[in-house]
Amino acid sequence: MKPAAFEYHTPRTVDEAVALLARYGEEGKVLAGGQSLVPLMNMRLARPANIIDINRIDALAYLRRERGVLRLGALTRQRAAERSPIIAQHCPILRDALRLVGHAQIRNRGTVGGSIAHADPAGELTAILLALDGEVTVRGPKRTRVIAAADLFVTYLTTSLDPHELLIEVRFPLPPEGAGWSWMEIARRHGDFALAGVGVVLAVRRGRIAEARIGLTGVGPTPVRAAQAERGLVGQPPSTALWAEAAEAVRGAVEPDGDIHASAEYRKHVAGVLTLRALQEAYERARKVA
């Protein structure tokens, strides 16, 4: 398994990388962690003429918390994020979901920006970015722009970035202090792509749900935000019946595709069951603020 011949470029700065993308556009492909791209190249399914390897752009690997927002440089390794004390303390749903991204070896190389830009329909980070109203910064030859997660994911493996743009930062607004969280997914084996997965964040104040976030993966061409289920939760006193209602709303809102791994009906069913369990777990973890 060897890739077809390509030109290899090693920019040291974002400006250099963007200039290369401007030059090659559709003929160029950004290489970050390479955990999806390189296998495709080795099988010669992908034959990019130019590889723009951004691994030497040190300025793109960072992780910091600023004014309630988690800012991750595109080149931050998934493993670094998974082990970050900042994420463990302020956004534990990310840590829990990251543990299920492939295997440790994959996460050692795989990057946060790569996961988002690759937009795999069974990705974990994409669903959380959407649920938390996250956004990304992308730089093109003429300008830098911010894309909200809701406008980012177009379809399978496709984002609204254009071929001349480089994703440089991913931002997750942090859930409120004391919010409960849960990430749950079902895969055939550990490390496989999820057949369906759900992330939940719940904030509880004075015995009622103050904020609810539900993001799903593996149940359609893009990650799904269960907005209707979220609205049904906010303002209500928590109860098992309420979780069941939300799970029902989720089942009604998703239109998964079936394949040899799981039928559409099964994915829909699992999305509901996981939502119910995740809501329960998130609620148990929520610090109830009076």
Place this chain on the structure above:
Amino acid sequence: MKIDGTNTLPASVDTVWKTINDPEALRRCTPGLKELKAISPDNYAATLQIGIAAVKGTYAGTLRITDKQAPTHYRIILEGTGGAGFMKGEGTVDLEPQGDGTLLKWVGDIQIGGLIAGVGQRMLGGIGKMLIGQFFKCLEESLGSGS
């Protein structure tokens, strides 16, 4: 792999029938179509260029329309081969009047083999459906603008 769907088109059954038999409309609306040459009536040689993310491929094949029951039914048979694998598809299209418009029902059975099937299995059905969706969306737009 079986996929199906329905589309409501803003034109009469006769108009829709003409459009889905018009090589020009097929050429304009088939996603990624580079070339469509009529070999004989209802029998075309086609070259498609389809790319999802980094996987871009060119597929050469044929497209045939058979079992015509004007103006409501036909069968469409597609075969293509490219570097990443091969594809065989067969589908039926049925039209029925719905108010001022037409309800178009399609059912397809697609077989995909070769490398691409091994790697992309979990997305192929959805992508196929998406491409067929784009085709009908384009038909819908061209019919809409004509009425």
